[in-house]
Amino acid sequence: MLKSLFSITALCLAISGCASKPEFQQITYQYDSKEHSGTVAVTETTNVPDEQCTDRWRDERTYQPNGVQQITGFRIEIQFLDHSPDTYGNLIKVELPSNHGRDVLVRDFQKDKTLMVDVDKNGLVKQGDLFYFPEGYFVRAAQPQFNDENLSFCLGVDRTYVPAAELKTPNPLIHLDRLNVRFNGKPGVEKTFTFGSVQPISVNVRAVPL
Structure with a gap:
């Protein structure tokens, strides 16, 4: 169940190659995870108009x-520019067909991790609680359209992680940073979106017709 919404702020998100910077909203909330340990703190950065992509x-x-x-x-290309040596610069390519209505293309790049937290050393034996959480990226795309000379589609990029400082606490907070945008640009022209909370990241996105 979602906990009470505690922050909605407006901000400008830098998008390379644009003369004007559209206003984005940043929405934050928390919920108790049913699949993993602990609480998930969501920070969503969005510019999705209701008439283009529905709330759900x-x-x-x-x-x-x-x-x-x-x-x-x-064909959509997304490059991750984060602070992780394992994923910085990684480029993924996915194909989003335009003849499947509102069906959502999903790609899961997350890995489940298990760590011991709240560790108590008893002689040579370590005792603590096992903590399960996903780490990595989850990508969604849907509703492709050709608008004049531009390509347009709904794009969602989730990044889930637990900061190192949180792992030293008895109840680590899982962070889910979400980008939720309506991409609109010329074929092959790259746009950069920046989002996130504790560890802000950027993604380079471009699309070309199949």
């Missing part, structure tokens, strides 16, 4: 590839 576009049916090569839609 990410919850639509998941797109299931049927093995047939797609000939309509976009």
